[in-house]
Amino acid sequence: xxxxxxxxxxxxxxxxxxxxxxxxxxxxxxxxxxxxxxxxxxxxxxxxxxxxxxxxxxxxxxxxxxxxxxxxxxxxxxxxxxxxxxxxxxxxxxxxxxxxxxxxxxxxxxxxxxxxxxxxxxxxxxxxxxxxxxxxxxxxxxxxxxxxxxxxxxxxxxxxxxxxxxxxxxxxxxxxxxxxxxxxxxxxxxxxxxxxxxxxxxxxxxxxxxxxxxxxxxxxxxxxxxxxxxxxxxxxxxxxxxxxxxxxxxxxxxxxxxxxxxxxxxxxxxxxxxxxxxxxxxxxxxxxxxxxxxxxxxxxxxxxxxxxxxxx
Amino acid sequence: xxxxxxxxxxxxxxxxxxxxxxxxxxxxxxxxxxxxxxxxxxxxxxxxxxxxxxxxxxxxxxxxxxxxxxxxxxxxxxxxxxxxxxxxxxxxxxxxxxxxxxxxxxxxxxxxxxxxxxxxxxxxxxxxxxxxxxxxxxxxxxxxxxxxxxxxxxxxxxxxxxxxxxxxxxxxxxxxxxxxxxxxxxxxxxxxxxxxxxxxxxxxxxxxxxxxxxxxxxxxxxxxxxxxxxxxxxxxxxxxxxxxxxxxxxxxxxxxxxxxxxxxxxxxxxxxxxxxxxxxxxxxxxxxxxxxxxxxxxxxxxxxxxxxxxxxxxxxxxxxxxxxxxxxxxxxxxxxxxxxxxxxxxxxxxxxxxxxxxxxxxxxxxxxxxxxxxxxxxxxxxxxxxxxxxxxxxxxxxxxxxxxxx
Numbered sequence: 001x002x003x004x005x006x007x008x009x010x011x012x013x014x015x016x017x018x019x020x021x022x023x024x025x026x027x028x029x030x031x032x033x034x035x036x037x038x039x040x041x042x043x044x045x046x047x048x049x050x051x052x053x054x055x056x057x058x059x060x061x062x063x064x065x066x067x068x069x070x071x072x073x074x075x076x077x078x079x080x081x082x083x084x085x086x087x088x089x090x091x092x093x094x095x096x097x098x099x100x101x102x103x104x105x106x107x108x109x110x111x112x113x114x115x116x117x118x119x120x121x122x123x124x125x126x127x128x129x130x131x132x133x134x135x136x137x138x139x140x141x142x143x144x145x146x147x148x149x150x151x152x153x154x155x156x157x158x159x160x161x162x163x164x165x166x167x168x169x170x171x172x173x174x175x176x177x178x179x180x181x182x183x184x185x186x187x188x189x190x191x192x193x194x195x196x197x198x199x200x201x202x203x204x205x206x207x208x209x210x211x212x213x214x215x216x217x218x219x220x221x222x223x224x225x226x227x228x229x230x231x232x233x234x235x236x237x238x239x240x241x242x243x244x245x246x247x248x249x250x251x252x253x254x255x256x257x258x259x260x261x262x263x264x265x266x267x268x269x270x271x272x273x274x275x276x277x278x279x280x281x282x283x284x285x286x287x288x289x290x291x292x293x294x295x296x297x298x299x300x301x302x303x304x305x306x307x308x309x310x311x312x
Numbered sequence: 313x314x315x316x317x318x319x320x321x322x323x324x325x326x327x328x329x330x331x332x333x334x335x336x337x338x339x340x341x342x343x344x345x346x347x348x349x350x351x352x353x354x355x356x357x358x359x360x361x362x363x364x365x366x367x368x369x370x371x372x373x374x375x376x377x378x379x380x381x382x383x384x385x386x387x388x389x390x391x392x393x394x395x396x397x398x399x400x401x402x403x404x405x406x407x408x409x410x411x412x413x414x415x416x417x418x419x420x421x422x423x424x425x426x427x428x429x430x431x432x433x434x435x436x437x438x439x440x441x442x443x444x445x446x447x448x449x450x451x452x453x454x455x456x457x458x459x460x461x462x463x464x465x466x467x468x469x470x471x472x473x474x475x476x477x478x479x480x481x482x483x484x485x486x487x488x489x490x491x492x493x494x495x496x497x498x499x500x501x502x503x504x505x506x507x508x509x510x511x512x513x514x515x516x517x518x519x520x521x522x523x524x525x526x527x528x529x530x531x532x533x534x535x536x537x538x539x540x541x542x543x544x545x546x547x548x549x550x551x552x553x554x555x556x557x558x559x560x561x562x563x564x565x566x567x568x569x570x571x572x573x574x575x576x577x578x579x580x581x582x583x584x585x586x587x588x589x590x591x592x593x594x595x596x597x598x599x600x601x602x603x604x605x606x607x608x609x610x611x612x613x614x615x616x617x618x619x620x621x622x623x624x625x626x627x628x629x630x631x632x633x634x635x636x637x638x639x640x641x642x643x644x645x646x647x648x649x650x651x652x653x654x655x656x657x658x659x660x661x662x663x664x665x666x667x668x669x670x671x672x673x674x675x676x677x678x679x680x681x682x683x684x685x686x687x688x689x690x691x692x693x694x695x696x697x698x699x700x701x702x703x704x705x706x707x708x709x710x711x712x713x714x715x716x717x718x
C-alpha cells in the first residue's frame with residue numbers, strides 16, 4: 001500500500017514533468033503540423049537564458065523573461081526561416097528545424113562554454129513540501145507540477161474559449177477561408193510558433209536547474225517528447241496530457257516490479273525457455289523502453305493517438 | 313565572441329614550438345563529450361609544459377601534444393589514428409570510452425604487427441575495462457588509471473570496515489561498464505563481507521532516465537544503507553538529486569563523482585552522501601602536487617583533476633631517458649616494472665599486464681571547512697574529504713594476461 005501510493009505519486013509527478021517538457025512541441029505540432037525538431041534547442045535556450053538572468057537579478061525575473069526571449073527567437077525563426085522553407089513541404093521544415101538544433105548547440109557552447117553551468121534552484125523553493133511514509137516530497141517538484149497544470153489550463157482555455165484560439169484552429173484546417181475573412185494567417189502561425197518556443201523555454205527554465213544545464217541537455221531531452229505527442233494524438237492538448245500521465249505512471253510502476261518475464265509466465269502457467277535472454281529481462285529493465293513500445297503499438301492500432309482529431 | 317577572438321589571438325601569437333617528441337591525444341573534441349576531451353587535453357598541455365621547462369627528454373628534446381578528435385566513437389578513432397601515423401607520431405594516448413579504447417588497441421596491435429620497426433605505443437589514461445589488461449592485454453598498451461576491478465577492490469576494502477553497512481544496493485547503466493561494476497561488486501563483497509546482503513541490482517539504460525525517483529523509492533523500500541554505482545555524467549547527477557529530494561540517507565559509492573561538471577550539477581545534494589574512489593584529490597594529505605594544482609587552476613581556469621595524466625607523462629619522460637631512445641619498443645621495455653613517486657604515493661607498472669598499481673583514495677563530498685576540506689572543486693564551495701587511503705599493495709589484483717612480447 002505504502003509503496004503503491006509512493007509509486008503513484010512519483011508517476012503523476014513524472015507524468016506532469018513530461019507534459020511540461022512536451023507541451024510546446026504539442027502546440028506547434030497540433031496547430032501548425034510542423035514536427036519541430038528544434039524544440040529541444042528552445043528548451044536548452046530557456047535554461048541558459050534563465051541561468052544568465054539569474055546571475056544578475058535572481059530566479060523569478062528569469063522565470064518570466066527567459067521564456068519571452070525564447071519566444072522572440074522562435075518568432076524570428078518562423079518569420080525568416082520556416083516561412084521560407086514552408087513552400088518546399090514538410091520534409092524541408094523538418095530538416096530546417098533539425099539543423100537549427102545543431103546551430104543553437106554550437107552557439108551555446110561558444111557563449112557559455114562546454115562545461116556545466118551552475119544554475120541552481122532558488123532558495124525559496126528548496127526544502128520539502130510534505131512527507132509521505134518517510135519519503136519527503138520536495139517543494140520544487142510541487143512547483144513543477146503546478147506550472148505543468150498551469151500550462152495545460154492556459155493552453156486549453158486559450159485554444160478553446162478565446163477568439164485567438166478560434167482563429168488558430170481555423171487557420172490550421174482552412175487557411176484560405178480564414179485569410180479570405182481578413183485574418184493574417186502567416187502572422188497567426190508566427191505567433192503560434194513563438195508561443196510553442198516560449199513554452200519550450202519555460203520548460204527549460206524549470207527543467208534546467210532540476211536536471212543539469214549543459215550543452216548536452218538538448219540531446220538529453222531525447223525522443224520522449226515526440227512519443228508524448230504521437231501517443232496523445234495530433235491536435236489534442238488534452239490527449240498529450242493524458243499520454244504524459246499514462247506513460248509517467250506506467251513507467252514508474254514498472255520500475256518497482258522486480259519480476260522477470262519468466263517469473264510472470266510461470267505464474268500464469270506458460271512455459272518459456274529459461275535460457276532465452278529476453279525472458280530473463282526484469283520488468284524494471286523493460287520500463288524505460290515502455291514508452292517507445294507504446295508509441296509503436298499506437299501507430300499500428302490507433303494512428304490518430306489517444307484523443308487525436310485526425311490521422312497522424 | 314570574446315572567447316573566440318581570444319582563442320584566435322592566442323593561436324596567432326603563440327610562437328610555433330619545434331617539438332621533437334609528439335604525443336597524439338585521441339579523444340572527443342566535439343560532440344556531447346567534448347568538455348571531457350578538452351579537460352584531458354589541458355592536463356596534457358600542463359604536464360608537458362612542466363617537463364619541457366625542466367629540460368624535456370634526452371637532454372633537451374621537447375614534448376608536444378597534438379589533439380585528434382575521435383568524436384568518442386570507435387570508427388573515428390581508427391580514422392584519426394591513421395592521421396596520427398601519417399604525421400609520424402608514435403606515441404598515442406586516449407582515455408574516454410572503453411569502446412574507443414578497444415578499437416584503438418586493436419588497430420595499434422595490427423599496425424605494429426604489419427610494420428616492424430615502425431611500432432607505436434598506446435598510453436591509456438582513463439579507459440577502465442579490465443579486459444584491456446586481461447584477455448586483450450598487449451605489449452603496446454599501458455594503463456595509468458586503476459581498472460574497474462582495482463577500483464571495486466578499493467571500495468569493498470573500505471566497506472569491509474564499515475560495520476554499519478548491512479544492505480547494499482547496486483544501480484548501474486545497462487552497458488559493459490555498468491555490468492562489470494555490478495559483477496565485481498558482488499564477487500568482491502561476497503569474499504570480504506559475506507554478511508552484507510545485496511538487496512537490489514538494477515540496470516537502467518544509459519542517458520535515458522529523466523526521473524530517478526522510482527529507482528530511489530525502490531532503494532528506500534529495500535532498506536539499503538549503501539549504494540554502489542558506476543554511473544557517470546547526468547545518470548549520476550540525477551540519481552543523487554533524486555536521492556536528496558526523497559531524503560534517502562545512504563551513501564553512494566561512485567567511480568565518477570569528481571568528473572567534469574558533476575560536482576557543479578550535484579551541488580548540495582551530494583554533501584555527506586556521495587563518495588568517490590580516485591587516485592587522489594586536492595585535499596589529500598600529504599599533497600605533493602598542491603602547488604601544481606593551484607598553478608594549473610590559475611593558468612587553465614579548470615581544476616587539476618587527472619593526476620594520472622601527470623603520472624603518465626612523467627613516467628613516459630623517465631622511460632624515454634632511461635631507454636635513451638624514442639623507439640616505442642625500447643620505451644615500453646623501460647616502462648615495465650618502473651616505480652614512480654606519483655602525487656598520491658608510490659606507483660608501479662606491472663610487467664605482467666602493463667597495469668599501473670597505485671594507492672586509491674576514498675573521499676566524500678563535503679562543504680569547504682578550511683581544515684580537512686581546504687579547497688573546493690569547480691568553484692562550488694564543496695570539495696572532497698579523505699575517508700581512507702587503500703595502499704597500492706592491496707590493489708595488486710590478479711590478472712589473466714598472457715602477453716605476447718616482440
